[in-house]
Amino acid sequence: MAMFTDIMNLHEHFPAIAGTIALGLLLMLLLTGFLSKQRSRFSRRSSSLPAVPGLPLIGNLLQLKDKKPHQTFTMWAETYGPIYSIRTGASTIVVLNSTNLAKEAMVTKFSSISTRKLSNALKILTADKSMVATSDYNDFHKLVKRYILTGMLGANAQKRHRGHRDTMIENILRHLHTHTQENPLTPVNLRQIFKTEIFSLALKQALGKDVESPIYVAELGTRLSRDEIFEVLVVDPMMGAIEVDWRDFFPYLRWVPNKSLEMKIKRMEMRRQAVMKALIEEQKKRISSGKELNSYLDFLLSEGKTLTEKQLTMLIWEAIIEASDTTLVTTEWVMYELAKNPKYQDHLYREIQNVCGTNKYTEEHLSELPYLSAVFHETLRRHSPVPVIPLRYVHEDTQLGGYDIPAGSEISINIYGCNMDKKQWAEPEEWKPERFLDSKYDPMDLHKTMAFGGGKRICAGSLQAMTISCTAIARFVQDFSWSLKQGEEEDVNTNMPKICNSEQAMPISETERLLAISARLLAIMGAMFDTLTAYERDHFSVGPCSLVSLVLQVLCNCHSEDHVYGKADEILGASFIFGDSLVDAGNNNYLSTLSKANIPPNGIDFKASGGKPTGRFTNGRTIGDIVGEELGQSSYAAPFLAPNTTGKAILNGVNYASGGGGLMNATGRIFVNRLSMDIQIDYFNITWKQLNGLLGASKAREFIMKKAIFSITVGANDFLNNYLFPLLSVGERISESPDVFINHLISNLRGQLTRLYNLDARKFVIGNVGPIGCIPYQKTINQINQDQCVDLPNKLALQYNGRLKDLLTELNENLPGATFVLANVYDLVMELITNYEKYGFKSASKACCGNGGQFQGIIPCGPTSSMCEDRSKYVFWDPYHPSEAANVIIAKQLIDGDTRYISPMNLRHLRDH
Numbered sequence: 001m002a003m004f005t006d007i008m009n010l011h012e013h014f015p016a017i018a019g020t021i022a023l024g025l026l027l028m029l030l031l032t033g034f035l036s037k038q039r040s041r042f043s044r045r046s047s048s049l050p051a052v053p054g055l056p057l058i059g060n061l062l063q064l065k066d067k068k069p070h071q072t073f074t075m076w077a078e079t080y081g082p083i084y085s086i087r088t089g090a091s092t093i094v095v096l097n098s099t100n101l102a103k104e105a106m107v108t109k110f111s112s113i114s115t116r117k118l119s120n121a122l123k124i125l126t127a128d129k130s131m132v133a134t135s136d137y138n139d140f141h142k143l144v145k146r147y148i149l150t151g152m153l154g155a156n157a158q159k160r161h162r163g164h165r166d167t168m169i170e171n172i173l174r175h176l177h178t179h180t181q182e183n184p185l186t187p188v189n190l191r192q193i194f195k196t197e198i199f200s201l202a203l204k205q206a207l208g209k210d211v212e213s214p215i216y217v218a219e220l221g222t223r224l225s226r227d228e229i230f231e232v233l234v235v236d237p238m239m240g241a242i243e244v245d246w247r248d249f250f251p252y253l254r255w256v257p258n259k260s261l262e263m264k265i266k267r268m269e270m271r272r273q274a275v276m277k278a279l280i281e282e283q284k285k286r287i288s289s290g291k292e293l294n295s296y297l298d299f300l301l302s303e304g305k306t307l308t309e310k311q312l313t314m315l316i317w318e319a320i321i322e323a324s325d326t327t328l329v330t331t332e333w334v335m336y337e338l339a340k341n342p343k344y345q346d347h348l349y350r351e352i353q354n355v356c357g358t359n360k361y362t363e364e365h366l367s368e369l370p371y372l373s374a375v376f377h378e379t380l381r382r383h384s385p386v387p388v389i390p391l392r393y394v395h396e397d398t399q400l401g402g403y404d405i406p407a408g409s410e411i412s413i414n415i416y417g418c419n420m421d422k423k424q425w426a427e428p429e430e431w432k433p434e435r436f437l438d439s440k441y442d443p444m445d446l447h448k449t450m451a452f453g454g455g456k457r458i459c460a461g462s463l464q465a466m467t468i469s470c471t472a473i474a475r476f477v478q479d480f481s482w483s484l485k486q487g488e489e490e491d492v493n494t495n496m497p498k499i500c501n502s503e504q505a506m507p508i509s510e511t512e513r514l515l516a517i518s519a520r521l522l523a524i525m526g527a528m529f530d531t532l533t534a535y536e537r538d539h540f541s542v543g544p545c546s547l548v549s550l551v552l553q554v555l556c557n558c559h560s561e562d563h564v565y566g567k568a569d570e571i572l573g574a575s576f577i578f579g580d581s582l583v584d585a586g587n588n589n590y591l592s593t594l595s596k597a598n599i600p601p602n603g604i605d606f607k608a609s610g611g612k613p614t615g616r617f618t619n620g621r622t623i624g625d626i627v628g629e630e631l632g633q634s635s636y637a638a639p640f641l642a643p644n645t646t647g648k649a650i651l652n653g654v655n656y657a658s659g660g661g662g663l664m665n666a667t668g669r670i671f672v673n674r675l676s677m678d679i680q681i682d683y684f685n686i687t688w689k690q691l692n693g694l695l696g697a698s699k700a701r702e703f704i705m706k707k708a709i710f711s712i713t714v715g716a717n718d719f720l721n722n723y724l725f726p727l728l729s730v731g732e733r734i735s736e737s738p739d740v741f742i743n744h745l746i747s748n749l750r751g752q753l754t755r756l757y758n759l760d761a762r763k764f765v766i767g768n769v770g771p772i773g774c775i776p777y778q779k780t781i782n783q784i785n786q787d788q789c790v791d792l793p794n795k796l797a798l799q800y801n802g803r804l805k806d807l808l809t810e811l812n813e814n815l816p817g818a819t820f821v822l823a824n825v826y827d828l829v830m831e832l833i834t835n836y837e838k839y840g841f842k843s844a845s846k847a848c849c850g851n852g853g854q855f856q857g858i859i860p861c862g863p864t865s866s867m868c869e870d871r872s873k874y875v876f877w878d879p880y881h882p883s884e885a886a887n888v889i890i891a892k893q894l895i896d897g898d899t900r901y902i903s904p905m906n907l908r909h910l911r912d913h
């Protein structure tokens with residue numbers, strides 16, 4: 001179902017990808033033979049199954065642009081009937097829109113339609129189906145579904161977790177009361193409070209304990225707060241699940257690499273594994289000390305002896321992520337409807353009063369409150385949090401609704417469509433709880449609608465969802481009166497779930513019960529069931545990761561590094577290069593970013609590419625290239641994100657540097673995308689695992705420790721594109737003094753270097769920040785003279801450099817076996833700028849390539865820039881970066897120079913150390 005989410009994004013970004021589709025069409029023509037075979041097979045066997053007409057090759061993708069897929073499916077059902085087929089790229093999907101057909105697929109024909117179809121991203125995120133919800137229906141599924149029901153979600157297990165639920169409800173109520181007392185006129189952010197508490201419940205049920213203080217995650221080498229853990233375990237995987245991968249639509253293009261996406265997902269997976277491992281290890285210690293709890297982990301450790309460690313981790317994670325969203329979303333919708341309909345709210349309030357009197361509602365009351373149950377089910381019907389069942393795959397020929405459905409088709413069960421079917425529901429658009437008061441419904445039946453699915457794959461958490469949601473609703477209505485902020489009503493009716501920020505939350509009405517509700521209208525992603533929501537769309541930007549770029553990656557860029565300049569006396573094994581645009585060798589080519597250098601005349605002097613741009617932000621080689629070459633490395637360290645940086649290629653080292661990147665994650669936001677140091681190290685973690693696979697654990701360790709140099713060139717952007725750029729970036733300067741900001745930088749760097757040390761790095765060279773007040777950009781915007789530099793940036797650089805020196809001394813003392821070398825780039829570049837003529841330069845103030853102002857320092861280098869005649873005579877290539885000629889001089893000093901510029905030893909010594 002990530003496909004559906006992809007569709008939405010495809011349409012939002014249509015103009016940007018029009019060219020892509022054109023190229024895609026061409027490519028597809030080559031594959032026509034294959035396609036026609038596929039289609040004829042389908043049509044021969046089910047000739048009369050209605051099909052929604054679409055475009056050649058891409059099928060119905062573009063038609064899904066205006067609305068959410070489940071709404072479009074429902075609209076199509078009016079024309080084509082309750083069962084029809086659509087095509088999304090190369091896949092044929094049979095869409096079911098009525099309860100009878102849904103039941104036929106989920107119950108009667110289950111044995112032929114029980115496998116799951118996952119997107120590429122979901123395959124990685126679910127460890128290839130190692131969870132109840134994403135596994136195929138097989139012995140593993142039966143076993144783990146039994147585990148989750150017995151250990152956590154079944155009726156008996158839920159009794160054992162009663163205390164946690166009561167605590168959760170009391171905490172939420174306490175927050176609401178505090179809010180209304182302290183901020184009686186401000187709307188409350190219900191979602192925020194609920195989210196925190198339900199995450200706490202999920203952790204207690206799954207692991208036995210909430211995260212109360214930051215925990216140390218050994219594999220990430222850092223402590224993470226509870227909020228950060230929520231991001232890693234819940235938010236990131238949900239975002240990852242909806243990442244666009246064109247190869248999901250066109251599986252025959254799976255040979256086309258899409259490495260930046262794969263790495264992004266793998267990084268999420270790696271971080272999630274690391275956090276889960278830390279959480280589980282902590283609880284294992286508790287268990288081995290004899291303290292057992294009623295947690296799912298305790299249960300699995302004693303009962304699930306056949307599970308691998310990875311499976312166990314995935315099952316615990318599943319229990320956390322699946323509890324964290326759908327129940328909250330349903331409850332929020334209920335409160336929205338009650339706030340919108342005071343008549344229904346009063347009805348419910350009176351029912352609760354009649355049954356509970358002055359006592360607080362408890363779970364035991366539910367069977368006596370048919371209206372409460374009706375409110376819950378009507379909300380599930382009208383606002384199903386999982387509007388489309390995760391795609392199922394037909395693995396043997398079958399029939400549905402009398403039509404032949406060939407093996408290989410995908411089945412999409414449109415729950416929303418079933419619940420809006422006019423033949424089954426009178427006025428389905430209306431939210432009318434009383435429809436469920438009809439005597440034909442059993443008040444305690446959990447499955448009055450299809451919202452929880454059906455058959456053998458029916459939702460395992462329905463009991464928990466209903467218990468929590470109904471208790472929360474009853475207590476909210478008992479204690480508060482709820483109303484909507486003016487104007488919200490219309491918003492919701494025209495736009496399905498929409499998320500509002502807290503300023504948009506609704507005001508309270510001043511009644512006795514006092515009200516508090518935010519009008520945050522729900523954004524949902526049912527239990528990883530990748531239905532694109534407003535929330536996801538708000539947070540998700542599709543880059544031009546298109547067929548064009550994918551194909552170009554394969555045909556050009558990725559081969560530009562394929563040369564070997566090899567030397568017989570190969571001494572340095574590998575350089576692992578981290579940093580910013582000063583050393584980026586092309587990673588940003590694979591990102592949707594504004595910081596790119598893969599346009600001419602960048603790279604004009606880069607021999608290995610024949611003068612074509614490679615993504616380096618200079619005319620030739622970077623310092624990293626030159627150092628590797630001089631020290632005998634057999635080929636340049638290739639960009640991590642390049643598709644062919646795999647297999648043995650990584651034995652020459654890998655370059656993780658990214659234009660715009662910094663020590664802080666927020667640095668370089670103005671460029672939209674870039675790899676911060678934290679991400680770069682996460683990526684090295686992936687390389688580390690690959691090296692282990694290639695060489696075996698002990699050889700890999702020796703190779704990394706002895707044969708590899710880790711160079712780090714970073715920090716300038718933290719000043720230029722963060723601290724000194726407060727309006728466009730995060731604006732640290734507004735809230736922090738230079739001392740505090742630099743403290744943060746140093747503490748980040750300490751953590752990052754320690755992480756690399758924990759991943760076996762031993763030989764480090766760290767560049768300090770150059771004289772950033774002397775670059776053509778700064779000189780131009782500050783309108784100073786040729787021989788002047790801007791004071792503040794240089795002062796900040798010097799202050800940081802002083803602290804960096806101390807940090808490296810500290811690490812040299814504290815991390816046994818490691819050598820941290822300081823590259824004094826500041827003094828080196830200053831020397832070049834001050835005495836440029838001595839080094840054969842004609843200018844040290846003007847950019848060779850650029851435009852704007854006295855120093856050509858405003859517009860970066862590109863095809864329309866003016867370019868100097870002799871590139872070897874300029875210290876600066878462009879408004880920010882040194883020329884290759886300057887890089888050569890700097891690199892030579894670092895390799896063989898003395899302690900003025902490189903200390904305590906130069907890089908040749910470091911290599912042989």
Ligand code: HEM
Pocket residue numbers: 106132133134145148153319322323324326327330384385386389390451452453454456457458459460461462464465526527
């Ligand atoms: C209102 C809240 C919820 C709704 C509407 C909902 C809906 C669904 C739906 C539609 C399915 C797919 C069924 C299928 O593929 O046929 C499902 C599966 C599942 N749900 Fe829920 N869910 C909710 C809450 C929860 C909670 C709170 C948990 C656990 C804490 C949970 C755990 C699961 C599991 C483990 C499965 C996989 C079952 C299987 O494949 O056999 N759900 N849910």
